[in-house]
Amino acid sequence: MLELAILGLLEGEELHGYEIRKRLRDELGFLSNVSFGSLYPALNRLERSGAVVAVAEPDTELRAVVPMTGSLGGERAAMRSRRSAPGRGRRGRKVYRITDEGRRQFVELLDSERDADDPRSFGLRLALARYLPPAARLRLLERRRASLVERLDQARAATSGRDRLDPYARSLVEHTTEATEREISWLDRLLAAERARGTSPTPGPAASAGPAPRVGGPTADNESSILTMAETEGDIS
Amino acid sequence: MLELAILGLLEGEELHGYEIRKRLRDELGFLSNVSFGSLYPALNRLERSGAVVAVAEPDTELRAVVPMTGSLGGERAAMRSRRSAPGRGRRGRKVYRITDEGRRQFVELLDSERDADDPRSFGLRLALARYLPPAARLRLLERRRASLVERLDQARAATSGRDRLDPYARSLVEHTTEATEREISWLDRLLAAERARGTSPTPGPAASAGPAPRVGGPTADNESSILTMAETEGDIS
DNA sequence: GTCATCATGTAAGCCGTTACATGATTGC
């Protein structure tokens, strides 16, 4: 899960650990904050498995920081702090780049059903769905839909018999049921758009067209932290 | 978390481990299935801490199973399988009953903010909210509301900035935002009902909690019973 | 020169899982 998110970020650009953590928080909304105690070991695992390599920092950053002057002192100071291991840029930063092997692992992970029970799993995968081939994208949406439908059926079966629930549990069930129904119909729109794209010569931006329910709020043209797709995940059945 | 759910079930009736697992799945929808490897250790922890005790099975069940006859053979067979340790009923079942200490722990857990990041946490607590005193119930709802509003604000703040998201991420953000707004207004209805109900005079130290900030969503003041969750059904398509 | 921030890592522990091991009861 964590490794999937990291690879997803590195698909876009080279990053070092500290920055990756920020992106996970701000961009993917992945976990409020992933701890370093899990982030760095994860990066080391990825490096050992050949999914990423430590590289020198991109020129752009480096040039901006290191003075152009021939100043001996400045050069030496820069060297001292810089040269110790591959992938160490200024300061002690270790900048990672994804490899071809990493891309392979990434798509494999993205297309797998690991962590299917974790509510963040689907949100993360959909946020990275642009990296999936169309067929796999359909599978992802269909799996999610099926699991929601099953949950709904199960809930209805269990509730029908004994509606002796107290008001709180009952309200929770109702709210969760409705939210689930809404998600299913949202998925149906995504699926329709996805299928229309694949089968007809209509390419492109149809994908997000469906939604925009616009209940009343401002039409946010948002780029946000992609998600806090924590999802209510109601209890009770 | 698991212990909270277990205590919640035992508030209602005496149960043995295997049955508890079924209830967690069918009744609380807690985890698709809690493994025995975590359930039994949890029960043992609860027993050691004095929150539960192993008891003889309730008479009702026992009577139904053990024949009333004075048949020596029957009696002996029943004894053989039954008597080994307190709380062992027929077969090897170990039936648990919550204690006063357990009830104290239960309410304390229920009112705490543990696992606040876990999305199942709120659902579980609301499902058990009937066991909370009114003030704690309000706190629970207000905490949830505040965290959703914060999430929404954060998303919008991050949103206002730069680059465009791809269609999948964008659709995800939109759907999640809308779902969050709906949950907030649902909570507003629950809060209104809750306030209308019990509390005529606000207790002395009202300072800490205070009224809800009203930052984000609409202030839907739909009174009516908590059960009336007709929901505005803004539906799209 | 010292503080906040950036940056990387290790160690201990919690909480859960899967896999394994055992045995009783019921139905056929």
Added chain:
DNA sequence: GCAATCATGTAACGGCTTACATGATGAC
């Protein structure tokens, strides 16, 4: 008497968290 289910438990392991430890850089 045999299988399916009920029922309880242990052992090994995994991933994530907190707390700890270290050090560089930039601002004042």
